[in-house]
Amino acid sequence: MLGEGRRRLDRGTDVVVGLVETHGRLRTAELLEGLEVVPRQTLVHRGATFTEMDVDAIVARRPKVALVDELAHTNVPGARNEKRWQDIEELLEAGIDVIATVNVQHLDSVNDVVQQITGVPQRETVPDEVVRRADQVQLVDMAPDALRRRMAHGNVYPPEKIDAALSNYFREGNLTALRELALLWVAGKVDEQLDRYRAEHGIAGTWEARERVVVALTGGPEGDTLIRRAARIAARTKGADLLAVHVTSSDGLTRVDPANLKRQRSLVESLGGSYHQVVAHDVPRGLLDFARGVNATQLVLGASRRGRFAQLLSRGVGVTTTALSGSIDVHMITHEQVSRRSRSRSRAVLTRTRLQAGWALAALAQPALTAALYRFREDAGLPVEILLFLLVVVIVSLVGGMWPAVTAAVFGFLLLNYYFTPPLDQFTVSDPQNLLALIVYVLIAVMVSAVVDLAARRTREAARASADAEVLSTLAGHVLRGEHALNSLLGRLRETFVLSSVTLLERLPGTVPSPSDQSDPGAWRIVATSGGTPCTCPGAADTEMVIDEELILALRGRLLDAADRRVLEAFAAEAAVALRQQRLAEQAERARPLAEADKMRTALLAAVSHDLRTPLASAKAAIESLRATDVTWSAEDEEELLATADESLVKLARLVSNLLDMSRLQAGVLGLDTQPVALEDVVPRAIDDLGPLGERVRAGISPEIPQVVADPALLERILVNLVSNAVRYSPADGKVLVTASGYRERVEIRVIDRGSGIPREEHDRVFLPFQRLGDRDNHTGVGLGLALSRGLAEAMGGTLTPDDTPGGGLTMILTLPIHIPAVPTAAAQSPTEPLGHAPAALTVPPQTRREADLPGPDQPE
Numbered sequence: 033m034l035g036e037g038r039r040r041l042d043r044g045t046d047v048v049v050g051l052v053e054t055h056g057r058l059r060t061a062e063l064l065e066g067l068e069v070v071p072r073q074t075l076v077h078r079g080a081t082f083t084e085m086d087v088d089a090i091v092a093r094r095p096k097v098a099l100v101d102e103l104a105h106t107n108v109p110g111a112r113n114e115k116r117w118q119d120i121e122e123l124l125e126a127g128i129d130v131i132a133t134v135n136v137q138h139l140d141s142v143n144d145v146v147q148q149i150t151g152v153p154q155r156e157t158v159p160d161e162v163v164r165r166a167d168q169v170q171l172v173d174m175a176p177d178a179l180r181r182r183m184a185h186g187n188v189y190p191p192e193k194i195d196a197a198l199s200n201y202f203r204e205g206n207l208t209a210l211r212e213l214a215l216l217w218v219a220g221k222v223d224e225q226l227d228r229y230r231a232e233h234g235i236a237g238t239w240e241a242r243e244r245v246v247v248a249l250t251g252g253p254e255g256d257t258l259i260r261r262a263a264r265i266a267a268r269t270k271g272a273d274l275l276a277v278h279v280t281s282s283d284g285l286t287r288v289d290p291a292n293l294k295r296q297r298s299l300v301e302s303l304g305g306s307y308h309q310v311v312a313h314d315v316p317r318g319l320l321d322f323a324r325g326v327n328a329t330q331l332v333l334g335a336s337r338r339g340r341f342a343q344l345l346s347r348g349v350g351v352t353t354t355a356l357s358g359s360i361d362v363h364m365i366t367h368e369q370v371s372r373r374s375r376s377r378s379r380a381v382l383t384r385t386r387l388q389a390g391w392a393l394a395a396l397a398q399p400a401l402t403a404a405l406y407r408f409r410e411d412a413g414l415p416v417e418i419l420l421f422l423l424v425v426v427i428v429s430l431v432g433g434m435w436p437a438v439t440a441a442v443f444g445f446l447l448l449n450y451y452f453t454p455p456l457d458q459f460t461v462s463d464p465q466n467l468l469a470l471i472v473y474v475l476i477a478v479m480v481s482a483v484v485d486l487a488a489r490r491t492r493e494a495a496r497a498s499a500d501a502e503v504l505s506t507l508a509g510h511v512l513r514g515e516h517a518l519n520s521l522l523g524r525l526r527e528t529f530v531l532s533s534v535t536l537l538e539r540l541p542g543t544v545p546s547p548s549d550q551s552d553p554g555a556w557r558i559v560a561t562s563g564g565t566p567c568t569c570p571g572a573a574d575t576e577m578v579i580d581e582e583l584i585l586a587l588r589g590r591l592l593d594a595a596d597r598r599v600l601e602a603f604a605a606e607a608a609v610a611l612r613q614q615r616l617a618e619q620a621e622r623a624r625p626l627a628e629a630d631k632m633r634t635a636l637l638a639a640v641s642h643d644l645r646t647p648l649a650s651a652k653a654a655i656e657s658l659r660a661t662d663v664t665w666s667a668e669d670e671e672e673l674l675a676t677a678d679e680s681l682v683k684l685a686r687l688v689s690n691l692l693d694m695s696r697l698q699a700g701v702l703g704l705d706t707q708p709v710a711l712e713d714v715v716p717r718a719i720d721d722l723g724p725l726g727e728r729v730r731a732g733i734s735p736e737i738p739q740v741v742a743d744p745a746l747l748e749r750i751l752v753n754l755v756s757n758a759v760r761y762s763p764a765d766g767k768v769l770v771t772a773s774g775y776r777e778r779v780e781i782r783v784i785d786r787g788s789g790i791p792r793e794e795h796d797r798v799f800l801p802f803q804r805l806g807d808r809d810n811h812t813g814v815g816l817g818l819a820l821s822r823g824l825a826e827a828m829g830g831t832l833t834p835d836d837t838p839g840g841g842l843t844m845i846l847t848l849p850i851h852i853p854a855v856p857t858a859a860a861q862s863p864t865e866p867l868g869h870a871p872a873a874l875t876v877p878p879q880t881r882r883e884a885d886l887p888g889p890d891q892p893e
Contacts, residue, residue, distance in 0.1 A: 033052075033131050035063065036131060037049070037067060037097065037131065038063070038066065038067065040097055041066070041067065045096050045097055046096040047067065047068070047095060047096065047097045047098075047099065048070050048090065048093060048095040048099070049064065049069040049098075049099045050085050050099060050100040050123070050130075051084075051085040051101055051116075052064060052099060052101045053101050053102060056190075057187065057188065059187060067099075068095075070085075070086060070089050070090050070093060070098075071086060071089065072085060073086040073088075075110050077108050077109055082108040084107050084108055085116065085119055087113075087119050087122050087123065091122070091123065091126045091128070094126070094127075095128060096128070096129060097129045097130070098129070098131075099130075099132075100116065100119075100120055100131070101132070101133050102116060102134075103116060103117050103133060103134040103138075103158050103163070104117070104134055104138035104158040105156060106155075106156050115158070117158050117159075120132060134163060136210055136213050136214040137150075137154050137213075138154055138156055138157050139157070139158065139163065139217065140158065140159050140160055141160045142213050142217070146210065146213070149205075149209045149210070150201055150206050152201055169218060171214060171218045173215075176204045176207035176211065177204070179202070179207060180202060180204065180207070183197060183198060183202060184198070192734070192773060195773050195780075195782065196773045196774065196775035196780060197775075199780070199835060199845065200775055243272035243273070243329050244275060244328040244329055244330070245262050245266040245274050245275070245328070245329070245330045246262075246275045246276075246322070246323045246326065246328040246332070247262035247274070247275070247277070247300075247332040248278075248279070248331065248333050248334070248349075249276055249277065249293065249296055250278070251278060251290075251292050251293050252292065252334075254334045255292060255293075255296040256299060257365065258365055259276060259305075260299075260303075261332060261363075261365050262274060262276075262363075263303045263304075265330060265332065273306075274300065274304060274305030274306070275305060275307075275308060275326060275328070276300040276305055276306070276307050277307075277309070277310060277319065277323075278293060278307075278308075278310075279311075279312050279318045279319050280309060280310070280312075281312070281313070281315065308322065310322050316352040319331070320353060320356055320357060320360070328360060329360065329361065330361045330362075330363065331360050332365060333349070333350050333354075333362060333364055334350075334364075335364050335365065336349075336350050336351075350364055386431060386432060386433075387432055387433070387436075389431050390428055390431045390433055390436035391432060391436050391439075393428050393431055393440075394428045394436040394439050394440035395443075397424045397427070397428065398421070398424060398440060398444050398447055399447070401420060402451055405417055405451075405452070406451060409451060409452050409456070414448075414452060414453065414469060418448065418469060418470075418473045421448060421473065422473060422476060422480070424440060425437050425440050425441045425444060425477040426480055426484060428440045429480070429481040429484040429485055430484055433485050434482055434485035437477070437478075437481035437485070438477075438478055438481055441473075441474055441477030441478055442474065444473070445470055445473065446459070448470055449470060518559065518560035518607060518610050518614065519560055519561075519562055521607055521610055522534045522535075522536065522562035523562040523563075524603075525587075525600075526562050526589075528599070529587070529589075529590075529592060529600075530589065531588060531589035531590065532564045532565075532588050533561060533562065533564045533565060533567065533589065534561065534562050534563055534585070534586070534587055535558055535561040535562075535566040535573075535585075535587075536558070536560045536561070536583065536584075536585055536586075537558060537559065537567065537569070537570060537583070537584045537585075538559045538583055539555060539556060539582045540554075540555055540556065550570045550571045551569055551571030551572075552569055553568035553569045555569070556584075559583075559611060560607075560611075563589075564588075565588075566586075566588075567586035569586075570586055574590060574591050575590075575592045575600075577600050577601065579604050580608070583607075585600075585603070585607060587600075647680035647683040647684040648680070648684055650676060650677070650680035651676075651680035651681050651684070654673040654674070654676045654677035655673075655677055657673055658670060658673050704743050704746070704827060704828065705743050705745075706741050707742075707743075707744070708740070708851040709740050709741070709742045709744050711733050711739075711740065711779070712735055714744060714747055714748055714751065715731050715772075715781075716731065717748055718748045718751035718752045718755060719755065719770075721748070721752050722752065722756055725756060725759045728768060729759065729768045729770060730768070731769075731770040731771075733771070733772050737772045737773070737779060738851065739850070739851040740848040740850060741828070741848065741850070741851050742828050742830070742848055746824045746827075746828065747848075749821075749824065750821045750824050750832075751770075751846075753818065753821045754783040754818075754821060754844050754846065755770065757818065757844075758785035758787075758842070758844070761787040762785040762786055762787045762841075763786060763787065766785070766786045767786075768783065768784065768785050769782075769783075769784040770782070770783055770784075774850065777849065777850050777852070778847050778848065778849055779848055780845055780846070781845070781846040781848070782843050782845055782846075783844045783846070784837050785841045786837065786839070786841040787841050788840070788841075789840055789841050789842045790842055795833075795834045798818050798834060799818050799822045818844075821846075825847075825848070829849050830846060830847050830848040831846075831847045832844065832845070832846050832847075833847075
């Protein structure tokens with residue numbers, strides 16, 4: 033921002049600095065040299081003095097361009113506006129151009145995502161719409177490593193705050209995620225600008241500014257092939273987007289397999305694409321509308337599965353889409369389902385009674401109507417008679433369907449011709465108009481029959497689809513609520529289809545599948561049942577659903593229609609999943625205590641067998657040597673043997689103490705005496721406890737580090753374990769560094785070594801009891817030190833985490849809460865503290881606020 037201001041000033045533009053926060057950074061201050069800075073206004077809040085941007089002074093100065101930092105800043109109470117972006121809007125209304133800065137984490141739309149990534153809530157935000165209204169948005173990008181190097185060189189924070197910042201908010205993963213969020217947000221604004229330009233200029237065609245491949249899914253099994261082919265097409269063009277779309281007919285009667293769509297959606301997302309679903313009255317036009325709406329350049333369709341006769345009657349989706357695609361390239365992909373009909377024609381099966389009634393009505397209604405009209409055939413005209421016969425055809429269609437109605441129409445044509453068309457009582461027609469009337473009658477009767485039959489079938493299909501959807505919705509809710517109990521699931525199935533009993537049968541182990549065992553109760557066992565008398569074998573069921581070779585769902589009560597198979601399959605699949613989950617849960621529950629006990633027993637035996645025996649053996653050997661009467665020891669030898677015995681017994685006591693403390697931690701009975709503790713007192717004592725090893729430790733604890741809340745004895749134990757572990761794994765000529773720094777309301781103690789380090793994926797394993805990861809032999813300790821240290825730290829409200837030491841090695845970070853003494857409620861906020869950090873200023877006294885003055889993560893530049 034300052035660089036752009038200087039460039040415009042050099043070109044003769046009137047530029048002033050409305051407000052810039054340097055945060056004490058020399059290089060930022062150097063860029064301000066030569067720029068006119070408008071004085072700030074002074075505000076008093078709760079007895080403290082603050083400065084904010086003086087909007088009136090800038091408006092009175094009336095420059096061409098004003099530079100204003102931190103767009104998301106919250107003004108001090110008492111200022112004209114609550115937010116700085118509102119001040120900027122006043123400058124814009126006064127005709128002053130503004131160049132401002134904002135960090136991506138302060139945008140409203142990504143605020144929750146940033147908190148999830150970094151763990152730090154951002155209290156100062158700016159609406160996305162405010163930033164999107166800018167005439168120009170420029171992304172100031174820097175690689176995470178480059179920014180971390182700038183911080184390490186002291187260009188952002190003072191030295192005492194660098195370690196805390198780099199290991200917390202400014203971790204490489206956090207910076208990479210924030211960088212990606214910024215790139216995506218700016219890319220979205222670029223798309224918006226392009227769409228707005230095309231809309232303003234009435235451009236409906238596709239602009240190939242970026243390749244976008246859309247694949248159309250029908251819900252059929254060929255979708256997997258189409259998705260993979262579309263992904264390969266997109267992969268050939270760097271940066272191309274892959275979008276999958278399923279167009280649902282607006283009548284809602286198109287039956288697709290939801291399992292196929294679910295699987296294909298997962299496949300698309302695994303390949304880096306996105307899944308969409310739209311509703312359209314006309315599928316080809318809906319597909320093209322979606323493609324044009326996303327500015328797609330290529331469209332992937334599957335070749336038609338319709339038969340040749342059907343293709344003659346209708347061009348189909350593929351041909352129609354290709355004809356209307358315009359500038360969008362259409363790929364027609366062949367697949368194994370070509371020339372196969374995806375499904376048989378959806379005809380509703382009428383009951384035998386209705387079919388019989390329809391045929392009977394077709395056979396009897398026409399003669400009865402003929403007999404009734406025969407006496408009036410001289411008076412009634414042919415049009416009236418044709419209408420009455422047409423009415424009978426419609427009635428037959430409603431009762432028995434299309435084919436009885438067509439038969440009635442043809443039969444009616446013959447009766448009308450013989451009895452009511454001159455010459456009467458002959459199958460001839462003398463007047464061409466009468467012949468045309470009879471032909472039109474037949475055509476109308478057939479068409480009306482087809483329409484009535486189609487409407488009736490669609491009504492029945494809609495009712496069935498609604499019922500299926502309700503059942504599947506209930507089943508989905510059953511799954512989402514975690515109701516995986518088999519008896520509950522089978523009970524829902526029995527209620528849905530009004531059955532007397534539902535039984536899940538499992539083949540007994542050792543039985544060989546054969547046709548005869550379907551009726552053999554001895555080959556099956558009942559896993560779960562609901563309702564009355566259960567089926568003991570598949571042959572005793574009215575309807576059976578085979579889940580796999582071992583499981584069969586047996587239903588008793590009535591025969592189910594073929595149309596019910598889809599819902600029944602969903603219940604069967606869920607029953608199998610519920611059974612497997614139930615058994616896995618039971619096995620895990622049985623195995624967990626055994627595994628834990630076995631693991632602890634094995635580890636403890638291994639530890640006792642060597643690590644406890646070694647110091648005991650050393651002490652015993654030293655004492656036996658001293659008691660020996662056949663050897664005369666010098667004073668130096670006796671002193672060395674006594675030191676060996678003492679060292680071995682101290683080591684043994686430490687091991688036993690660690691084992692007992694670990695047992696107390698696991699049992700939850702460890703006693704704590706937390707109190708304010710000064711690190712400059714505890715750390716030296718811990719180093720002294722190491723004896724000769726302490727010579728390889730260098731401590732850098734500043735007296736300004738605030739006190740922490742901890743148990744002094746346990747904190748010393750933790751530090752002894754951490755430092756001794758670091759010394760043991762450091763090079764012989766290397767030093768172990770112990771430092772401390774404050775961050776927000778916590779203090780971080782770092783124990784830094786320059787050893788070989790531990791792979792990042794193994795960091796959590798180092799805290800397992802009796803774990804040494806194989807980087808030392810199994811004779812160096814029981815592996816309880818780090819596990820016990822983490823347990824003690826968490827018991828005191830702290831954390832213990834490992835991190836890589838820059839340049840090689842391992843850094844153990846012990847975090848403890850800061851001791852916050854009671855302070856008067858009238859404590860004022862520091863004049864230099866941004867309002868967004870006011871809570872820290874109101875709760876931490878000046879002598880302990882090392883991190884309260886740390887500029888927020890929104891101010892690294």
